[in-house]
């Protein structure tokens with residue numbers, strides 16, 4: 001059947017790959033079940049909202065009465081078990097979307113309490129933990145407080161219970177590990193935090209849902225979170241939305257976010273979709289499946305590198321709460337070879353050789369592999385590694401499993417060729 005080899009893999013790589021697939025098979029079954037459940041959930045939302053060809057037509061100018069745009073909001077709300085949502089291509093990235101939600105809900109004198117340790121790097125300047133004179137929440141009189149994670153990287157539930165008694169306006173939870181080695185939060189764990197918060201305060205619970213969408217059968221909004229937000233060039237846009245973000249949750253909170261996203265008074269009524277509706281509809285429809293592919297790629301990479309003797313997190317047999325896979329490769333040489341190998345297997349820009357560079361905002365050199373159809377899209381296969389302890393590479397994404405698997409095998413082969421494994 002296979003009469004041509006498009007890539008020449010070393011026997012050892014083929015063997016380890018085969019073993020990794022066998023090891024991953026029960027996890028793959030679990031992922032396929034979740035994919036099917038979530039796909040049915042999204043399909044039902046399309047059917048329930050009578051999606052039709054006319055919904056894909058673009059609007060211009062103010063965008064009054066953009067039926068497609070309004071239906072898309074309803075589809076995301078239904079898929080996430082939320083009362084309402086605002087989904088727009090005009091959200092420029094995940095950080096922007098999260099910032100709109102924070103500025104939409106918080107008022108001068110309020111406190112935002114983050115209960116999952118220091119938030120994702122790009123949120124620091126939004127809060128006012130770094131930078132000055134940019135109009136952060138802090139400069140508008142919003143206070144910030146934090147409950148650190150336990151030593152094992154899990155939320156400190158006792159400390160959270162105590163901290164919320166001061167009745168902060170918002171409790172903020174980050175679901176994904178981001179680029180740290182802490183475990184990601186499961187939706188169950190988020191529900192546990194929500195219960196503690198609701199029993200001890202009136203705080204609004206907001207979840208940074210980036211990288212978590214469709215990984216489990218439920219979203220944080222289905223266990224009591226009041227508002228969630230994320231990027232459409234990660235899980236929620238299915239690798240087809242060309243840019244954008246979403247906010248979903250309680251109706252009155254989504255409305256406040258809409259007043260911030262556009263203006264007080266106008267809210268969701270304006271915002272033309274130009275010609276993005278079709279991509280966005282196709283994106284959310286594709287999202288459960290593409291997240292499943294990305295999860296399989298992560299499990300496969302974990303299993304392969306476990307076999308080479310490296311520490312990986314999560315382990316190949318651990319259940320997952322986001323699409324990120326950390327591989328601790330222990331030396332800078334291996335990080336560089338791995339990222340160059342991933343890049344060499346990308347559908348776009350495979351001829352480019354990534355090198356470590358001094359990226360603004362990092363205290364060490366960073367190397368990144370990304371060869372994507374959509375610039376910066378990390379639901380497409382990509383890898384990032386800061387060249388510092390613990391010398392780990394963070395791998396995520398994969399539009400389809402076969403292609404991602406090939407790139408991961410090429411990365412392993414690059415390590416082998418350079419005598420690094």
Ligand SMILES: *Cc1c(COP(=O)(O)O)cnc(C)c1O
Pocket residue numbers: 093094095096120122174175176177178208210211231
């Ligand atoms: C990616 C990410 C963000 C920010 O998203 P951008 O699109 O990069 O601005 C925020 N939080 C987490 C956990 C993320 O993974």
